[in-house]
Amino acid sequence: MLKKIPDHWFWTIVAVLATVLLLNLFGGFRYAKLWWIARHARSLATDAQAWQSWLDAHGDLFDSLAVGAKIGVTRNRESDYGLLWEKTANGISVYRANLLRQEAPGLIFEFDDQVAKDWRWKKTRAEAVEFLRHRGQIGILKVYFLKNPDQLKAQGLAAFLEEIQLQAQ
Numbered sequence: 001m002l003k004k005i006p007d008h009w010f011w012t013i014v015a016v017l018a019t020v021l022l023l024n025l026f027g028g029f030r031y032a033k034l035w036w037i038a039r040h041a042r043s044l045a046t047d048a049q050a051w052q053s054w055l056d057a058h059g060d061l062f063d064s065l066a067v068g069a070k071i072g073v074t075r076n077r078e079s080d081y082g083l084l085w086e087k088t089a090n091g092i093s094v095y096r097a098n099l100l101r102q103e104a105p106g107l108i109f110e111f112d113d114q115v116a117k118d119w120r121w122k123k124t125r126a127e128a129v130e131f132l133r134h135r136g137q138i139g140i141l142k143v144y145f146l147k148n149p150d151q152l153k154a155q156g157l158a159a160f161l162e163e164i165q166l167q168a169q
Helices: 009-025 028-040 048-062 113-119 125-137 149-154 157-163
Strands: 070-074 082-088 091-097 107-110 142-145
Touching (some): 048 091, 113 125, 149 157
Parallel strands (some): 070 107
Antiparallel strands (some): 082 091, 107 142
């Protein structure tokens, strides 16, 4: 087959470019980048499996959220890579997001791996609330909101922030 490429170089180039175009149109490169990051990013803050396990056991922390409310989690708000926690009828679903802002979460939590590690040690709702409150007060945990106050209120995110006494930035 490689011997035929010089004879059919035009159609080979057309086939390669068409493949690249189709991948681009259907988001293939986005998924490839997300797969690559998932394989090589070793961050506790964006470890989807670990957060899913913790949230399955401690989903009561998010009882005030309405179904469909989303919270983004990232180590660096500027990178636009992180996790999405979405409230469902059965609890909280966790999934990776390569374009965090386009997923339209109401809030974005920004924290480092140490906060993630310490947060996952919390066994009760009261411990988790106190931990979040303290980390927010000293500035290690930052919360940003991407929706207007009415939308935050409708999704239960405003009540959640009030409960843990955090102010969005």
